[in-house]
Amino acid sequence: MPSKAIICAATALVLLISGTFGQTQSSFTSTAEGTGSSSTSSSSSAVGISTSSEQQQQVGQTAFQPQEQSQQPEAPAVSLPTDTRQVQPFSTVALCAPINLLILPNTTFTTPEDAYAFTISAEQEVLPQIQSEVGPEGVLSITATGPIATNQTVQLTVSLPPDALNAILHSGPNAAIYVAPGFNVAALNITTSFGAGELYIQDLVAERLNIVHHGIGDLIAQGRFTDATATSDAISDLYISGVENSVELTLSSTSDAFIGQQPTSTITGTASGLNRVTYTAGACQMTSPFSALTNLALQTCTQQAFLSIPPAQPTWTCGIQIEGNFTCRAATVLALGPGGTAVSQPGTPTITSTAPGGFFFSGQTAQGGSQVQAGQAQPGSASALAGIAGTGSVSSSAVSVSGAGGSTSTTQTTRDGVTQGFTTTSGGQTQNFGTAGGVASNGSPGVLVSYEGPGRETATAASSMCAAPLDAIRMPLM
Numbered sequence: 318m319p320s321k322a323i324i325c326a327a328t329a330l331v332l333l334i335s336g337t338f339g340q341t342q343s344s345f346t347s348t349a350e351g352t353g354s355s356s357t358s359s360s361s362s363a364v365g366i367s368t369s370s371e372q373q374q375q376v377g378q379t380a381f382q383p384q385e386q387s388q389q390p391e392a393p394a395v396s397l398p399t400d401t402r403q404v405q406p407f408s409t410v411a412l413c414a415p416i417n418l419l420i421l422p423n424t425t426f427t428t429p430e431d432a433y434a435f436t437i438s439a440e441q442e443v444l445p446q447i448q449s450e451v452g453p454e455g456v457l458s459i460t461a462t463g464p465i466a467t468n469q470t471v472q473l474t475v476s477l478p479p480d481a482l483n484a485i486l487h488s489g490p491n492a493a494i495y496v497a498p499g500f501n502v503a504a505l506n507i508t509t510s511f512g513a514g515e516l517y518i519q520d521l522v523a524e525r526l527n528i529v530h531h532g533i534g535d536l537i538a539q540g541r542f543t544d545a546t547a548t549s550d551a552i553s554d555l556y557i558s559g560v561e562n563s564v565e566l567t568l569s570s571t572s573d574a575f576i577g578q579q580p581t582s583t584i585t586g587t588a589s590g591l592n593r594v595t596y597t598a599g600a601c602q603m604t605s606p607f608s609a610l611t612n613l614a615l616q617t618c619t620q621q622a623f624l625s626i627p628p629a630q631p632t633w634t635c636g637i638q639i640e641g642n643f644t645c646r647a648a649t650v651l652a653l654g655p656g657g658t659a660v661s662q663p664g665t666p667t668i669t670s671t672a673p674g675g676f677f678f679s680g681q682t683a684q685g686g687s688q689v690q691a692g693q694a695q696p697g698s699a700s701a702l703a704g705i706a707g708t709g710s711v712s713s714s715a716v717s718v719s720g721a722g723g724s725t726s727t728t729q730t731t732r733d734g735v736t737q738g739f740t741t742t743s744g745g746q747t748q749n750f751g752t753a754g755g756v757a758s759n760g761s762p763g764v765l766v767s768y769e770g771p772g773r774e775t776a777t778a779a780s781s782m783c784a785a786p787l788d789a790i791r792m793p794l795m
Contacts, residue, residue, distance in 0.1 A: 395469055395785065399438045402449055406433050407457040408483035412513075413645035414447065414461035415490045416471050417634045419792055422479035422499035432481075435459070438472035446639070447473065456486070458645065465639035468784040472633045472792075487513040487532060488645040495631050495792060496521060509536060509551070510645070517629045530555055530572065535627055547574065550590070556626055566603065568592035575624045576601075588617045595619050631792040636782025 406429075412418050426432040435449040435457065448460045459473065479500050487494050488510040498520035508529045509516060515534030522540055528547040530536050536549075537556040546565040549555050549572040557564065558577030566574055566586035573593040576584055582599035594603055594617050601618035783790070 395789070397438045397469060397472070397789075398441050398444060399436060400444045401434055401436045403430060404433050404435055404449060404457060405451040406481070407451045407455045407477065408481055409454070409456040409486060410475050410482070410484070410494075411456050411458045411486035411645055412489040412492060412494055414459055414473075414643045415492050415634075415639070416447070416461060416473055416637070417493045417632065417792070418459065418473045418475065418489070418495070419631075420482070420485070420494065420496045421474060421476045422482075422497065423476040424479060424499065426478070432478050434476045436472075436474040436476070438470070438474075440467045440469050443467050443471060447471075455483075460645075461639055461643045463640040463642070465637065468636050468782045470633040470635045470783075470785045470789050471637060484508070485516070486510075486645065487516050489513055490643070491533065492634070493517070493534065493630065495519075495629065507536070507538070509534075515553075515630070517631075526557065526560075528555065528557075537626060537629070539626075549574065554627075556624070558624070558626075566594065568594070568603075575626070577624055584618070592617060593619060595621055595624060597621065597624060632790050633785075633792050635785050635790055638782075 410418075410420060423432055423434070437444055437447050439447070443465055446462050446465045448462060449457060450460075451457050457475065459475075480502055482496075482500050482502055482505065484506040485494065485496070486508050490512045491514045493514045494516045496516075496518040501522040503523065504525040504527065505518075505521065505523045506527045507516065507518075509532035511531045511533075513532035513534065516532070516536045518538040518540065520540050521538070522542075524543045526538060526542045526545040526547075528536065528538070528545070528549070530547065530549040530551045530553075532551055533553055535553045535556065536551075538545075539556075539558045541559045542557070542561065544562050544564070545557050545560050547555055547557065548567040550568075550570040551572045552570060554573045554575065556575045556577075560576065560578040560582050562579075562582055564576055564578065564582065564584045564586075566584060566588070568574060568586070568588040569590040569592070571591050573595070576594065576596040578584070578596060578599050580598040584594060584596055584599065584601040584603065586603055588594065588603050588605040592605070594601055596618065597620070601620070603617040605617040
C-alpha cells in the first residue's frame with residue numbers, strides 16, 4: 318500500500334485515506350490527473366476576478382473550457398449503458414457517494430414528469446449499485462453500495478427546473494460537484510461535510526446565497542447574488558463572486574475567503590481562526606483577535622484589484638473500486654497528504670506524526686463540549702499556523718506547531734468564546750501532537766476507508782485504472 322495516509326473519524330466514523338493522488342487543492346482530481354487531463358478555467362461575472370490557470374482569464378470569458386490535454390494514452394471508445402430515472406420532484410441534492418456529480422438545469426421538459434431526473438452512465442454492473450431516492454422533504458439522496466469495480470467513467474447527472482434548486486448537501490468523500498450555468502432561484506443553501514471535495518457553481522442567479530463549508534475541497538460560487546452569508550471552518554478556501562449588496566462571513570480554522578463584489582458592497586463578520594479575507598471592491602470590516610495588531614501579515618481584510626481563482630476540474634470519476642456502503646455521514650477528523658500516519662478511533666482520537674503539511678480536527682472532547690483544531694505547516698518553510706477553538710477541555714498545549722530552522726509559529730486558542738493570539742519562535746522539525754490533533758504532509762488521497770462499528774467501507778480511486786478516452790472523461794457543463 319502507498320505510504321500516504323489519511324484517517325477521518327466521524328460520529329462513529331473514521332475515514333482513512335491513502336494513495337498517490339497528485340494534487341492538494343482539488344478533490345478527486347486523480348480521475349483526470351493520471352490520465353493526462355489538464356486543468357480547465359473558470360470565470361466570474363464579478364469585476365476583478367481572474368482564474369489561476371497558466372494563462373489567466375478575466376471575468377466574462379468562457380468558463381470551464383478544457384485545455385489541450387497531453388500524455389493521455391488513447392483508448393478505444395466504450396459505449397456505456399445509461400440509466401435515466403424519472404424521480405419525484407425535489408429541491409435539494411444530497412451527494413453521499415465518492416463519485417463526481419453534475420447538476421444541470423432542465424429547460425426542455427414538456428411535462429412535470431419529465432422535469433426531474435437522475436441519470437447514470439456506467440458499465441452495466443455499476444448501474445444498480447448507485448442508488449437514488451427522494452425523501453419526504455424533497456431531498457434527492459445519491460448513495461453507493463459495493464462491490465463496484467470499473468476502469469471506465471461513472472457519469473452521474475441530476476437535472477431539475479432552473480428555478481427549483483434550493484439546496485446542495487455535499488457529503489461525497491473527496492468527490493466533486495459541478496453546477497452548470499442556467500439556474501435562477503430565490504435562494505440557494507449549500508452545506509459541505511468534512512471530507513467532501515470541491516464544489517463549483519457557475520453563473521447562478523440568486524437573491525440570497527447561504528453557505529456552510531466544512532469540506533476539504535474549495536467552494537467556488539460564481540454568478541449574481543444580491544446578498545450572501547457564509548460560515549466556514551474548512552481547511553480549504555471559499556470563493557464568492559458577483560455579490561451586489563452584502564456579504565456576512567463567519568470564519569474559523571484556516572479557511573480563507575475571496576470575495577468579488579461591487580464597489581457599493583460590504584463585507585462584515587468574524588474571523589476567529591487564522592483567516593484572511595481578500596476582496597476586490599467595496600468595504601470589509603471583520604472582527605478578529607488580530608484586528609488591533611499593526612502587523613499587516615495578521616490583518617484579516619486585504620483588497621486587491623484581481624482575485625486568483627483555482628481552475629475547475631470538470632471531469633467524470635474514472636476508475637474506481639468500492640466496497641461497502643457510502644451514505645451521508647458527518648466526519649470529524651481529517652489529515653491530508655503523504656508522509657504522515659494517523660491512527661485514531663471515534664470520539665477523541667490521538668494522532669501523531671512529524672513534518673505535517675496540514676491537519677484538521679473537529680469533534681467532541683472527552684470531558685464534553687466540542688473542539689476544533691487546524692493548522693498549516695510546510696516542512697522547511699518560514700512559517701507555521703495553528704488554530705484551536707471549542708468548549709470544554711481546550712488548551713493551546715494540545716497542539717504544538719513550529720517551523721524548521723527557527724521559523725515563526727503563529728498559534729491561536731479560543732475557549733468558550735475567548736480568543737488569544739500570540740506568536741512564538743522555535744527551531745527543529747515541524748511536529749504536531751495531542752489527544753485531539755491531526756497531522757499529514759502535502760498531497761492528496763487515493764484510498765478512502767470508512768469505519769462504522771464493525772463494518773468497513775472502502776473506495777479506491779486509482780487514476781491508472783481509467784481506460785476511458787479523453788472525450789469520455791470531460792464533463793460538459795453547457
